[in-house]
Amino acid sequence: METKETEKLQTPEIPEEVAAEVPERTLTAPGDTEEQERGLDIDAALALVEEKRYATLRQMLREAEPADIAELFDELPKQQYAVVFRILPKELAAEVFVELDSDLQQILIESFSDLELRNVLEELYMDDAADLVEEMPANVVKRILQNVTPEARKTVNELLKYPEDSAGSIMTTEFVRLKQDMSVDDAIALIRKVAIDKETIYTCYVTDRNSHLIGVVTVKDLLCAPHDAKIADIMEDHVISVNTLEDKEDVAATISKYDALALPVVDAENRLVGIVTVDDAIDVMQDEAEEDFAKMNAMLPTEKPYLRTSPFELYKSRIVWLLLLMVSATFTGMIIGSFEDALATQAVLTLFIPMLMDTGGNSGSQASVTVIRALSLGEIEFSDVMRVLWKEIRVAALCGGSLAVVAFGKIFLVDKWIMGKPITVPIAIVVCLTLMMTVIAAKFLGCTLPLLVSKLGFDPAVMASPFITTIVDAVSLIVFFALATTLLHL
Amino acid sequence: METKETEKLQTPEIPEEVAAEVPERTLTAPGDTEEQERGLDIDAALALVEEKRYATLRQMLREAEPADIAELFDELPKQQYAVVFRILPKELAAEVFVELDSDLQQILIESFSDLELRNVLEELYMDDAADLVEEMPANVVKRILQNVTPEARKTVNELLKYPEDSAGSIMTTEFVRLKQDMSVDDAIALIRKVAIDKETIYTCYVTDRNSHLIGVVTVKDLLCAPHDAKIADIMEDHVISVNTLEDKEDVAATISKYDALALPVVDAENRLVGIVTVDDAIDVMQDEAEEDFAKMNAMLPTEKPYLRTSPFELYKSRIVWLLLLMVSATFTGMIIGSFEDALATQAVLTLFIPMLMDTGGNSGSQASVTVIRALSLGEIEFSDVMRVLWKEIRVAALCGGSLAVVAFGKIFLVDKWIMGKPITVPIAIVVCLTLMMTVIAAKFLGCTLPLLVSKLGFDPAVMASPFITTIVDAVSLIVFFALATTLLHL
Numbered sequence: 001m002e003t004k005e006t007e008k009l010q011t012p013e014i015p016e017e018v019a020a021e022v023p024e025r026t027l028t029a030p031g032d033t034e035e036q037e038r039g040l041d042i043d044a045a046l047a048l049v050e051e052k053r054y055a056t057l058r059q060m061l062r063e064a065e066p067a068d069i070a071e072l073f074d075e076l077p078k079q080q081y082a083v084v085f086r087i088l089p090k091e092l093a094a095e096v097f098v099e100l101d102s103d104l105q106q107i108l109i110e111s112f113s114d115l116e117l118r119n120v121l122e123e124l125y126m127d128d129a130a131d132l133v134e135e136m137p138a139n140v141v142k143r144i145l146q147n148v149t150p151e152a153r154k155t156v157n158e159l160l161k162y163p164e165d166s167a168g169s170i171m172t173t174e175f176v177r178l179k180q181d182m183s184v185d186d187a188i189a190l191i192r193k194v195a196i197d198k199e200t201i202y203t204c205y206v207t208d209r210n211s212h213l214i215g216v217v218t219v220k221d222l223l224c225a226p227h228d229a230k231i232a233d234i235m236e237d238h239v240i241s242v243n244t245l246e247d248k249e250d251v252a253a254t255i256s257k258y259d260a261l262a263l264p265v266v267d268a269e270n271r272l273v274g275i276v277t278v279d280d281a282i283d284v285m286q287d288e289a290e291e292d293f294a295k296m297n298a299m300l301p302t303e304k305p306y307l308r309t310s311p312f313e314l315y316k317s318r319i320v321w322l323l324l325l326m327v328s329a330t331f332t333g334m335i336i337g338s339f340e341d342a343l344a345t346q347a348v349l350t351l352f353i354p355m356l357m358d359t360g361g362n363s364g365s366q367a368s369v370t371v372i373r374a375l376s377l378g379e380i381e382f383s384d385v386m387r388v389l390w391k392e393i394r395v396a397a398l399c400g401g402s403l404a405v406v407a408f409g410k411i412f413l414v415d416k417w418i419m420g421k422p423i424t425v426p427i428a429i430v431v432c433l434t435l436m437m438t439v440i441a442a443k444f445l446g447c448t449l450p451l452l453v454s455k456l457g458f459d460p461a462v463m464a465s466p467f468i469t470t471i472v473d474a475v476s477l478i479v480f481f482a483l484a485t486t487l488l489h490l
Numbered sequence: 491m492e493t494k495e496t497e498k499l500q501t502p503e504i505p506e507e508v509a510a511e512v513p514e515r516t517l518t519a520p521g522d523t524e525e526q527e528r529g530l531d532i533d534a535a536l537a538l539v540e541e542k543r544y545a546t547l548r549q550m551l552r553e554a555e556p557a558d559i560a561e562l563f564d565e566l567p568k569q570q571y572a573v574v575f576r577i578l579p580k581e582l583a584a585e586v587f588v589e590l591d592s593d594l595q596q597i598l599i600e601s602f603s604d605l606e607l608r609n610v611l612e613e614l615y616m617d618d619a620a621d622l623v624e625e626m627p628a629n630v631v632k633r634i635l636q637n638v639t640p641e642a643r644k645t646v647n648e649l650l651k652y653p654e655d656s657a658g659s660i661m662t663t664e665f666v667r668l669k670q671d672m673s674v675d676d677a678i679a680l681i682r683k684v685a686i687d688k689e690t691i692y693t694c695y696v697t698d699r700n701s702h703l704i705g706v707v708t709v710k711d712l713l714c715a716p717h718d719a720k721i722a723d724i725m726e727d728h729v730i731s732v733n734t735l736e737d738k739e740d741v742a743a744t745i746s747k748y749d750a751l752a753l754p755v756v757d758a759e760n761r762l763v764g765i766v767t768v769d770d771a772i773d774v775m776q777d778e779a780e781e782d783f784a785k786m787n788a789m790l791p792t793e794k795p796y797l798r799t800s801p802f803e804l805y806k807s808r809i810v811w812l813l814l815l816m817v818s819a820t821f822t823g824m825i826i827g828s829f830e831d832a833l834a835t836q837a838v839l840t841l842f843i844p845m846l847m848d849t850g851g852n853s854g855s856q857a858s859v860t861v862i863r864a865l866s867l868g869e870i871e872f873s874d875v876m877r878v879l880w881k882e883i884r885v886a887a888l889c890g891g892s893l894a895v896v897a898f899g900k901i902f903l904v905d906k907w908i909m910g911k912p913i914t915v916p917i918a919i920v921v922c923l924t925l926m927m928t929v930i931a932a933k934f935l936g937c938t939l940p941l942l943v944s945k946l947g948f949d950p951a952v953m954a955s956p957f958i959t960t961i962v963d964a965v966s967l968i969v970f971f972a973l974a975t976t977l978l979h980l
Contacts, residue, residue: 201713223678223685257557278751279749290863306878327896355822359812379797395808410817477844
């Protein structure tokens with residue numbers, strides 16, 4: 001397995017005393033006994049921490065992947081963070097540090113000496129350093145900026161200037177830059193020299209003297225070309241690039257669309273300022289999906305994994321929408337309130353309120369979720385509104401019709417004959433007509449409201465199921481009572 | 491930008507007559523006038539098709555990315571597919587073909603001569619060929635298998651044997667295989683020789699004489715090592731691999747966790763049989779998120795983009811759950827039915843039914859969606875049930891308490907004073923107590939049911955909002971009427 005993190009692992013500095021202390025074959029490292037290599041055995045590692053067998057633990061950890069060691073930290077008691085972190089070889093330590101959640105990073109930094117802090121900071125890629133500065137409180141930021149080189153401080157400050165969700169905010173400034181008059185051998189020599197410091201070397205960018213992006217060459221191109229070929233002749237000069245200010249979700253979608261490993265980021269003058277790598281694009285896509293899941297289900301997104309989010313944080317992310325939706329349900333109550341007398345004379349109508357409300361809500365959220373996802377995947381935009389509407393109306397007619405027919409049968413079979421309720425044909429007709437009209441209204445609102453909201457520049461995800469449900473509830477009750485008073489002469 | 495698809499583009503065969511026909515500077519290719527390079531101008535391309543200016547179109551398309559040309563096909567009228575496809579240079583044509591939806595692929599294959607079919611098939615990677623065979627109807631499959639080499643036929647048949655959602659089903663068999671006694675120069679020479687045929691060359695796998703996976707070397711390692719270093723000395727021998735039968739979603743999660751570009755796939759005897767690349771992992775993750783969105787909102791997943799899904803296909807994906815949920819709402823109706831007499835004496839209670847049902851439903855879906863996503867991201871598993879429960883109970887107490895307090899105020903302010911409903915303190919207490927208990931029950935069910943369902947081996951996503959809502963509706967009504975009859979002596 002190849003990763004941008006692990007190649008530094010190949011020559012960890014193993015102090016002689018540690019290597020000597022533990023005979024090679026007593027290692028409890030995973031994979032020695034299994035056929036197939038798996039990640040770190042976290043329980044075994046925790047046991048070693050418990051027993052303070054740090055030398056064995058060190059042996060075990062230096063063979064492990066940074067992402068797995070980060071998972072170990074999630075399980076560690078707080079007071080052990082610093083001890084276990086100090087066991088790690090210097091470069092591995094920095095790689096693990098990047099993988100940790102920001103609250104863990106903060107605890108570690110606060111326990112670091114200045115020397116330890118510098119060691120970690122030195123190994124960080126610039127985008128990771130900028131992320132760190134962004135997430136730490138002011139006093140920690142001050143210490144961080146005091147302990148980096150003036151050059152790194154400048155780069156970090158540059159990166160922090162980009163708007164929060166822009167391409168600039170997720171790009172790294174470390175990449176391989178080639179000139180078009182270099183030969184293939186020159187280029188390979190340059191890559192050999194700088195490779196250790198660059199986040200991704202497989203895509204190299206060709207710039208002119210003014211840093212304008214003029215081409216791209218992959219290491220595969222270099223390996224397949226004659227040694228003395230000129231970069232200008234083998235480079236691809238149609239380069240897809242993104243602007244620093246472009247939304248990071250669009251950047252991720254572009255990387256996914258073109259199956260790219262990296263995408264160059266240029267400023268307003270087409271000067272190459274950074275690259276976004278595929279692993280960062282994956283993170284953006286995952287965060288985006290999680291945010292959409294949260295918003296579509298009446299929650300504010302939280303950043304931490306579920307088990308590490310406190311009940312109070314969960315409460316905060318959930319209560320706002322619950323309150324808002326509860327209060328807005330007052331309107332539904334008002335509608336029922338104004339038909340109280342009609343309901344009193346035909347109490348059996350109350351029976352159907354939950355069924356009508358639920359079916360309306362479900363129909364509406366089906367349409368809204370489909371449209372919201374299609375919007376966020378870039379499959380549709382506001383100008384498609386008529387195509388979407390025409391499609392949804394036909395779906396609604398099909399769904400509404402089927403539901404009405406089944407409901408009609410169910411009302412007589414279950415409600416009248418089995419439960420013995422006083423149901424007449426006109427009542428059944430009112431219920432089934434309401435059902436059909438509710439489904440059509442729900443699909444109509446479910447597909448148009450998200451499009452409208454996105455057209456107005458808001459996030460359509462907040463228009464998803466809970467909000468649509470509240471509106472559809474009101475609509476279905478109004479239709480229900482209007483039909484009932486008219487057809488049943490209440 | 492570097493992609494596995496585009497490197498073949500550098501030497502397209504341009505027939506002289508076409509190149510000569512159109513002067514270089516009259517090209518309407520995108521990016522010539524803009525500072526920043528963007529994708530294909532689809533409207534301009536469509537206009538060229540309309541005007542039958544195929545030579546200009548060919549010039550434009552051969553500079554474009556396969557993914558962009560695939561988007562052009564989405565907009566083309568059916569009868570133009572074959573014409574435009576034949577304009578493309580041979581290798582580009584195959585790359586575009588892979589990007590097309592399967593219904594488009596089928597139309598094209600049916601219009602191909604055997605020679606044209608062979609040309610496309612020759613250029614396909616084995617995993618793409620297997621996907622194609624999987625999606626085509628029997629008569630097309632027969633034609634495909636008749637037109638590939640016996641060797642390719644064998645590989646495709648092997649790939650088709652893996653279960654649908656397994657690592658084996660998404661892996662490619664084309665990768666660079668090294669021996670441990672090779673030198674760095676040998677390895678680079680081998681890569682140069684085979685690179686053109688391999689889907690990903692940046693991660694090379696080292697196997698012993700029995701094809702067992704024993705190490706991994708990246709091209710970066712090779713470039714940074716001395717020319718005469720032995721592969722055995724520079725390879726990473728702790729290789730994270732997956733089994734052919736492992737779930738493809740777990741494979742994607744592993745790639746994401748380790749920021750890997752590719753992951754080796756081994757059989758039960760640890761023999762290396764293929765690799766999964768990061769771009770395929772991204773597709774798996776996206777499909778997975780879309781499936782979860784669909785299932786959590788009472789839909790069966792559809793595979794096609796929204797605008798290309800027919801109303802009848804949408805109907806089929808939606809009606810099953812709508813019917814099921816409508817019929818299950820019968821129980822809610824039955825509960826209301828059995829309290830009809832109580833409601834008749836205190837009609838004002840009906841007012842609060844929508845508010846209680848909606849708040850319960852929203853609270854439940856907040857918990858269920860959070861838990862389902864945490865499950866599918868591997869953050870929690872069934873054994874965490876007590877931790878999850880304890881967390882959700884506290885969140886529920888906080889949410890329920892806040893909602894009850896606000897509801898109490900709202901009932902007097904809005905319902906009693908503004909709307910003039912006959913509300914007494916006992917009625918308000920019944921409503922607020924019900925609200926609190928409903929929220930707690932909703933959060934309890936919302937977090938436990940998905941865990942239980944996943945423990946039983948089913949997909950927890952189907953336990954999401956709509957299903958939870960139906961159950962919580964029933965619970966909230968039972969609590970409401972039980973409290974009302976007891977406290978209000980109905």
